[in-house]
Amino acid sequence: MGEVKRGGDLDRRAVVAALLEDRRDLLVVTGLGSASYDVMAAGDHDHNYYLWAAMGSACMVGLGLATAQPERPVAVITGDGETMMGFGALASIALRLPPNLTIVVLDNGHFGETGMQVSHAGSGIDLDRVAATCGFPKTGCITDMAGVNDLKASLEARSGLGLYTVKVRPENPPRVLPPRDGVYIKNRFRAALGFEPI
Numbered sequence: 001m002g003e004v005k006r007g008g009d010l011d012r013r014a015v016v017a018a019l020l021e022d023r024r025d026l027l028v029v030t031g032l033g034s035a036s037y038d039v040m041a042a043g044d045h046d047h048n049y050y051l052w053a054a055m056g057s058a059c060m061v062g063l064g065l066a067t068a069q070p071e072r073p074v075a076v077i078t079g080d081g082e083t084m085m086g087f088g089a090l091a092s093i094a095l096r097l098p099p100n101l102t103i104v105v106l107d108n109g110h111f112g113e114t115g116m117q118v119s120h121a122g123s124g125i126d127l128d129r130v131a132a133t134c135g136f137p138k139t140g141c142i143t144d145m146a147g148v149n150d151l152k153a154s155l156e157a158r159s160g161l162g163l164y165t166v167k168v169r170p171e172n173p174p175r176v177l178p179p180r181d182g183v184y185i186k187n188r189f190r191a192a193l194g195f196e197p198i
Contacts, residue, residue, distance in 0.1 A: 006108075006109030006110065006118060006122040006170060007107065007108040007109035007110065007122065007167060007168060007169055007170040008107070008108075008143050008166075008167020008168055008169065009143070009167070009169060010142075010143070010144070010145070010148070010166060010167060010168045010169065011168065011169060012034065012038055012106050012108070012168040012169065012171075012173070013038055013041055013042075013173055014145070015038075015106065015145075015148050015166055015168060016035075016038040016039055016041070016042050016077060016106070017041070017042040018145065018148050018149065018152060019042075019075070019077070019104065019148065019151065019152050019155065020039065020042045020043065020045075021042075021152070023045070023047075023155075023156070024156060025047075025072050025073060025156060026047065026072075026073050026074075026075055026155055026156050027047050027049070027065060027069065027072050027073065027074045027075070028045070028047060028048045028049065028074075028075050028076075028077060029049045029051065029058055029061050029062045029065060029074065029075070029076045029077070029078075030048065030049070030050050030051055030058065030076075030077055030078065030178075031051065031058040031076070031077065031078025031079050031082035031083070032051055032052070032053075032054065032055050032058070032078075032079075032082050032113065033079065033082070033113040034079055034106070034113065034172065035058075035077050035078045035079050035082070035106055036050045036051065036052075036178050037173075037175045037176045037177065037178075038077070038106070038173075038176075039077055039178070040176045040177065040178040041173075041176040044178065044179075046188055046189065046191070046192035047189070047192055048178070048189075049061070049065070049185065049186075049189050050178040050179065050185055052180055052182060055082060055085050055086075056082060056083075056084075056085030056086030056089075057086060058076050058078040058082055058083075058086070059076055059078070059083065059086055059089040059090065059093060059103055060086060060089045060092070060093075061076075062074055062075075062076035062093075062101055062103065063089070063092070063093050063096060063098060063101065066098040066100050066101035067096070067098060069100075069193065070098070070099075070100060071100075071158075072100065073100050073102070073155060073156040073157070073158050074098075074100055074101050074102070075101075075102045075103075075104060075155055076101070076102070076103045076104065077104045077106065078103070078104070078105060078106070079105065079106050079107070079108070080105055080106070080107040080108065080109065080119050080120070080121035080122075080127060080165070081110075081111040081113070081119045081120075081121075083103075083105050083127055084119065084120045084121070084125070084127075087130075090127075090130060090131050090134045090136070090163070091134045093134075093136075093161065094131070094134035094135035094136050094161070095135070097135075097137070097161050098161055099158055099159065099160050099161060100158040101161050101162075102138075102151075102154070102155055102161075102162045102163075102164070103131075103162070103163040103164070104151070104164055104166060105121075105127050105128075105163065105164065105165045105166065106166055106168050107121050107127065107165040107166060107167055107168065108122075108167075108168050108169060108170040108171070109121050109122025109170055110122055110170045121165070122170075126141065126165070127163065127165050128140055128141050128163055128164060128165045131163035136161055136162060136163050137160045137161055137162070138160050138161065138162030138163075138164075139162065139163050139164065140162075140164045140165075141164070141165050141167065142164055142165065142166045142167065143167045147166075148166065151164055151166075186198075
């Protein structure tokens, strides 16, 4: 199989900041841990739905949101380890084909939250190729900021289901913690969409 490239050279915080700069109607679901910290570091927003204690659920929450809000673009920003925990979600999402959902996998090839052990992606599993095999019409592996900028341009287009791995450095920048109160996050998000709190 040869030498496996673990992670990449991109700065994860710079990637997420670029993706969310001057966002308009984009709804964002974050995976656990570093992805949530990265999105928060880019700027808290009422349209951010931060997940806590739901390892492996980000993609399915994204599917539910994209289904419930078909006129709004939805992005899931998560990590390779979190995506692997909900691996079967990719098949379910591919069968539904929501045209307004994009999954961005920040792939550092490691389990960043538990000690930087090598992840499945770091051992050679290409999540974008898995998604393509499942039936995602748009997939890709992004290794430079030009690719990140191209992805940003398509995030709000609602032009087809996509999953992109973005190869980031295996490092843990300082944590920027989003709100941890699940009820507050839920109700703030609902209010931003025009719904009453529950």
